[in-house]
Amino acid sequence: MKILSIESSCDETAVAVIEDGRHILANQVYTQIAIHRKYGGVVPEIASRNHVMKMPFVVQDALDEAHLDFQDIDAIAVTKGPGLVGALLVGVSEAKALAYALDKPLIGVNHIEGHIAANYLAFPELEPPFLALVVSGGHTNLVIVKDYGLNVILGRTRDDAAGEAFDKVARVLGYPYPGGPAIDKAAQTGDEHAVEFPRAMLEDGSYDFSFSGLKSAVLNEINHNKMKGIDFRKEDIAASFQAAVLDVLTDKTVRCAEENHVKKIVLAGGVSANKGLRKRMSQVGKKHGWQLYYPPLSLCTDNAAMIGARAYYDYQLGRTSDWHLNAMPGLELPGVVK
Amino acid sequence: MKLLMIDTSTIVATAAVVDENRLIAETIVNYKKKHSEKMLPAIDHLFQDSGMKLSDMDAFGVVNGPGSFTGLRIGMATAKGFAQALEKPIVTVSTLESLAYNACVYPHYICPVIDAQRGQVYTALYRFEGNTTNSILTSYLSEGVYGIDTLIEEIKAKNEKEEPVLFLGDGLKKHGRQLSEISPKIQLMPAYFAMNRASSAAAAGYQKLSKGETVNYFQAGLNYLRKSSAEEQMEKKQGKIDG
Numbered sequence: 001m002k003i004l005s006i007e008s009s010c011d012e013t014a015v016a017v018i019e020d021g022r023h024i025l026a027n028q029v030y031t032q033i034a035i036h037r038k039y040g041g042v043v044p045e046i047a048s049r050n051h052v053m054k055m056p057f058v059v060q061d062a063l064d065e066a067h068l069d070f071q072d073i074d075a076i077a078v079t080k081g082p083g084l085v086g087a088l089l090v091g092v093s094e095a096k097a098l099a100y101a102l103d104k105p106l107i108g109v110n111h112i113e114g115h116i117a118a119n120y121l122a123f124p125e126l127e128p129p130f131l132a133l134v135v136s137g138g139h140t141n142l143v144i145v146k147d148y149g150l151n152v153i154l155g156r157t158r159d160d161a162a163g164e165a166f167d168k169v170a171r172v173l174g175y176p177y178p179g180g181p182a183i184d185k186a187a188q189t190g191d192e193h194a195v196e197f198p199r200a201m202l203e204d205g206s207y208d209f210s211f212s213g214l215k216s217a218v219l220n221e222i223n224h225n226k227m228k229g230i231d232f233r234k235e236d237i238a239a240s241f242q243a244a245v246l247d248v249l250t251d252k253t254v255r256c257a258e259e260n261h262v263k264k265i266v267l268a269g270g271v272s273a274n275k276g277l278r279k280r281m282s283q284v285g286k287k288h289g290w291q292l293y294y295p296p297l298s299l300c301t302d303n304a305a306m307i308g309a310r311a312y313y314d315y316q317l318g319r320t321s322d323w324h325l326n327a328m329p330g331l332e333l334p335g336v337v338k
Numbered sequence: 339m340k341l342l343m344i345d346t347s348t349i350v351a352t353a354a355v356v357d358e359n360r361l362i363a364e365t366i367v368n369y370k371k372k373h374s375e376k377m378l379p380a381i382d383h384l385f386q387d388s389g390m391k392l393s394d395m396d397a398f399g400v401v402n403g404p405g406s407f408t409g410l411r412i413g414m415a416t417a418k419g420f421a422q423a424l425e426k427p428i429v430t431v432s433t434l435e436s437l438a439y440n441a442c443v444y445p446h447y448i449c450p451v452i453d454a455q456r457g458q459v460y461t462a463l464y465r466f467e468g469n470t471t472n473s474i475l476t477s478y479l480s481e482g483v484y485g486i487d488t489l490i491e492e493i494k495a496k497n498e499k500e501e502p503v504l505f506l507g508d509g510l511k512k513h514g515r516q517l518s519e520i521s522p523k524i525q526l527m528p529a530y531f532a533m534n535r536a537s538s539a540a541a542a543g544y545q546k547l548s549k550g551e552t553v554n555y556f557q558a559g560l561n562y563l564r565k566s567s568a569e570e571q572m573e574k575k576q577g578k579i580d581g
Contacts, residue, residue: 038572039568039572043566043568043569045407045566045567045568046566046568046569048407048408048411049407049411049560049562049566051411052411052414052415052418052560053559055415055418056418056422056555056556057556059422060422070423085408086407086408086411089374089408089411089412089415090411090415091415092374093374093411093412093415093416093419094415094416094418094419095419096378096416096419097378097415097416097417097418097419097420097423098419098422098423100378100381100382100392100419100420101392101393101419101420101423101424102423322379323378323379323382324375324376324378324379325375326372326374326375327374
């Protein structure tokens with residue numbers, strides 16, 4: 001089954017063609033990073049304006065890359081949420097029109113589930129059940145994927161997602177957008193023990209996350225140094241901040257894996273591109289005998305391939321959409337909350 | 339030739355199918371703005387009720403601004419999707435021209451006004467000229483964003499003879515009274531006929547289609563008439579630095 005998938009939840013205009021949820025026939029991403037950089041972050045209105053003009057080109061590029069025509073496509077998939085509402089609406093409207101005109105099924109896909117499914121593309125042998133740590137700009141989740149159709153959600157973010165904290169800290173340190181990769185790079189030459197930032201573990205046994213306290217602590221530290229004229233290395237702040245985030249993420253993942261007797265661990269989401277996180281998880285994984293999976297960098301950031309991969313399983317489960325499909329900016333990861 | 343026209347530029351979600359000199363079907367929902375949910379099901383009903391198929395269309399039309407930024411994109415993305423899937427051309431019609439076609443036999447000035455917030459309207463000034471079989475919409479004030487006071491001055495300047503001027507569009511709700519005080523010959527279109535209708539856009543669009551004034555689904559663009567507020571702020575800041 002060949003699915004043409006569309007992703008426009010933020011500032012990437014992306015279209016892919018995926019076969020049977022596992023094989024990438026085309027994966028086109030038009031990134032708007034250069035457009036948004038001068039504003040220090042994504043401007044939703046500008047992102048939406050670019051999506052609507054770029055989309056037909058990216059659709060055509062994906063078909064060309066796959067050497068296919070619309071007639072060869074069996075279904076149309078699209079990110080329905082979460083994301084920026086105006087940006088999502090472009091992809092949703094386009095996908096609905098394509099599906100209606102071609103008389104093909106329409107599959108609205110949850111973007112967070114898409115991030116998890118990126119691993120299905122990279123690892124043909126990977127099947128549920130497994131424990132997934134999803135870390136992105138808007139979401140931090142610890143979830144046991146029991147089956148393709150059932151998530152048991154153990155932890156979620158209570159305030160700022162990890163990626164959000166990365167972006168804000170980067171901005172204050174004066175790194176260009178997107179801030180995550182910049183912090184990661186700076187952290188590699190900084191001293192992670194330079195500043196002892198708080199690690200919010202929340203109450204005993206909780207797998208939820210909170211990064212707003214850490215974010216404030218970092219911003220206070222920077223402001224304090226600036227006010228008092230104290231010299232500081234940006235790299236040290238970046239390294240100390242990143243170490244605090246990674247401590248929380250790894251500690252909770254380890255505890256969760258042990259308590260639930262899971263050895264198969266999957267990283268997903270934009271922040272899974274973070275070299276520090278990958279390295280730390282690999283070290284911890286070796287110690288605990290994990291089979292650790294994380295997607296190649298090209299599938300960590302937003303892309304449509306992961307949406308097409310997830311769409312295949314949604315379709316198998318009968319989770320298709322009708323012509324009323326709307327953008328759902330505040331959509332959560334579906335599943336049973338434990 | 340059959341044309342499907344889509345208009346989601348304002349609170350009205352409307353679509354129509356026209357043939358030469360015939361309105362075949364039309365849907366208008368002027369209630370709560372959920373265009374992304376309702377527009378495609380409404381189009382689907384329109385085809386089911388009339389027994390036509392989307393693939394029977396020779397071209398797809400879309401009202402391409404000004405109006406609600408998000409609404410415009412829903413319409414445009416839908417039209418582009420249809421056109422790309424079926425390899426058909428696109429016809430774009432201005433929201434303001436489309437409104438003028440609501441009053442296509444009116445012999446004097448027509449001034450569509452769409453609320454642009456901040457005390458401004460998206461507007462233009464037109465007149466249908468020529469004879470009944472070949473009437474041409476002529477522009478007397480180019481499309482733009484105008485403060486309501488500026489618009490009133492512009493109209494007074496253009497209309498020295500104090501001919502009648504007909505106002506219509508959703509800007510009447512906020513500014514109708516002020517506009518009606520320009521002169522005793524001002525006319526405000528009754529609400530039913532003051533709002534966007536896809537059949538009016540289709541009337542304008544069909545003329546363009548007949549003349550071959552189409553664009554492809556890559557080219558078809560939107561006329562927002564206003565930049566994003568982030569761009570406006572950036573320009574203001576740069577203006578201060580430069581100045």
